[in-house]
Amino acid sequence: MTMPDMALLDSFRDPLLARRLLAAIQNRAAHLAEHTKRPVHLMEVCGTHTVAIARSGFCSVLPESVRLISGPGCPVCVTSNSDIDRIIALTRIPGVTLASFGDMIRVPGSSSSLQTRKAEGADIEVLYSPLDALRLAQERPERQIVFVGVGFETTAPLIAATVERAVAQGVENFSVLVAHKRVPPALAALVNDTEVALDALILPGHVSTVIGSEPYRFLARDHNIPGVITGFEPLDVLQGIAQLLELLAAGRADIEIAYRRAVHVEGNPTALAALERVFEPSDATWRGLGRIAQSGYVLREEFAAFDALRRFSPEVEPTVEPQGCRCGEVLRGVMAPGDCPLFARVCTPAHPVGPCMVSSEGSCAAHYRYRRG
């Protein structure tokens, strides 16, 4: 791994510039409020933005008339209960070693979690990259290594590359449970949902690095909703908010990039090509948003042998949704975490009821951890 250049990162955390941007935001918000006579609602789509905003404490200094709503951009959170149950079911197949990113370990399914299965003796490895899972498969030929593919367009190309490498190297004891999601179809579902009141979108930086800015164009064109793609440092976030307020004030719906050091209009052609070769879009079920057309991925037929569900056909328990959990409404932005009756009372990071309290990127966890009080 390469260490990040902290001097470079620090330049995006400059307190003086941050205070100036905050002042600009306050001016624009005041100006806007004079016309609209109501607060503007900006949704940060991405869970990493939710955490960045919470960590920076910006909610304590942003003007009252700018309301930030967390969206469905936490990969663990939007994974449906039935998918979690499928993942847990795989740990019960003899000979299977489940390899997962760390965030998934504590998410409760209908009756268990990977953490509990691990304590019960299931073979579960926490990894940093799907390529590590492939290496594990080569090191342990007697085991069947199943990688849990959860995430958005950001991580999907890594899985695609790993599957292609498994083919090239003839690794047969490796497979993937594909539960990846695509962001633009979910945004389409959100803006068509009349319950969700949105004025503008803070668009995800990482996902856009892969897909570029054009897949969001329909938001501006068809729904009159502006969006700004931005990064995750404090200045990136503030710059994104400032640009959105400017678009709103001018009454101009457009998709802008405030994260040019990473995002290009056309995205990352290499990653997109890998996605295209290995996956095809398919309908998928999101927690909170339900079934959305073309919002997930499945392996293309020529890679179907690497589909863990096909390979093992695990017996999955009937899905039981956690009682009283409002994660679905939180993910759609129609309920703030603190308004859920379970929040901080029954549902805490130590005893999460729903995934939004489990994942470090979940809006309930971020809210509990940084913003309360």
Place this chain on the structure above:
Amino acid sequence: MGDTVLLAHGSGGSMMRELIEGLFFDAYGSAELLRGDDAAILETLAAGGADAGRLALSTDTFVVSPYFFPGGDIGRLAVCGTVNDVATSGAVPLWLSVGFILEEGLPLADLRGICASMAAAAREAGVRIVTGDTKVVERGHGDGIYINTTGVGLFAPALGYADSGHRGTRRALSGADCQPGDRVLLSGTLGDHGIAIVSARENLGFTSTIESDVAPLNHLVADVLDLAPHTRCFRDPTRGGLASTLNELAMQSQVAIIVEEEAVPVHDAVRGACEMLGYDIFQVANEGKMVAVVPAQEAEAALCAMRASRYGKDAALIGEVAAIEGGAVDGVSAASAVGSVGAAGAAGGDGGGAVGAVGATGGDGGGGGRRTDRAYAGAEPLVTVRTAFGSQRVLDMLVGEQLPRIC
């Protein structure tokens, strides 16, 4: 608490606290245990003044993978961890016991190296290893080597222990004594140990730049007490990091603590690693750092003492103690303290770390059956961080293990 022990129960955060309060406290419940400090303070028959007849006792079990790591090894960790826990009580650590659980197949050369390292650390700290025990388990039933150490310290050591930091009779310190207006000092950079371990274990390739800070801090504590005799308390931010330590102190003392983010010293390489792994630096383990809470008028002196000490060159004033707005936190009482149970860290966890001493909550009783770390509704959070942007955020305890994120 669930039906089974999870790795997260050993990670120094709120889940471990539940285990301690819900199981160990129920089972043992001694007054000494329930005080809630890193070392238990024991009355002896030989009373000779307020604290002169007391002794301090602390135990800790060390499980770290790999057992040799950049900047130290499990042996140095086992000596320093317990020495530091005893030192936080104000007592002068003098004697250690050592219990080994060895796995069949452990190279003797490794054991010899670890013992030499323990001897060197004990010499440095001025403590003597005076008794021990050895067990061997079958191959596959241990991680090479586990070590338990128990430390005893005195508040008025006899002459002849001058090299252990003896300067006359000491006061027994408690984390329940912080007062509004006090200053919070940190003896150096945050996160070095935790990041050194994770990078060595996961082969992340930045091991050359980050070394564990594992060190005995009893002399630093003695130096601070000399110059700042009214120091309220010390606590070493091991597992669970500074976040857990400050929350424990705030709960024990029923105060708020405000940390200035910019004032907290962190090596660039450690910050970079945290960025990459998605770790919160405030929750990463340290093994050679001490937090001291000091009355404002002695803060400067305490800082000077730390900086003059071998392990405190980067010491900084990082925050201050304030009154809780609106009175005591719901469900929490300063009297219902908790104690120093030596819950072992998770196998392959964050590097062993110290005794699972924790702060107090009303738990099932006072809190009306809720099991939150601390009351949420209607109460101010106890520990907050002031950022460079003038904004504020809550600094919460670690829950479960620190896990790398997805993207």
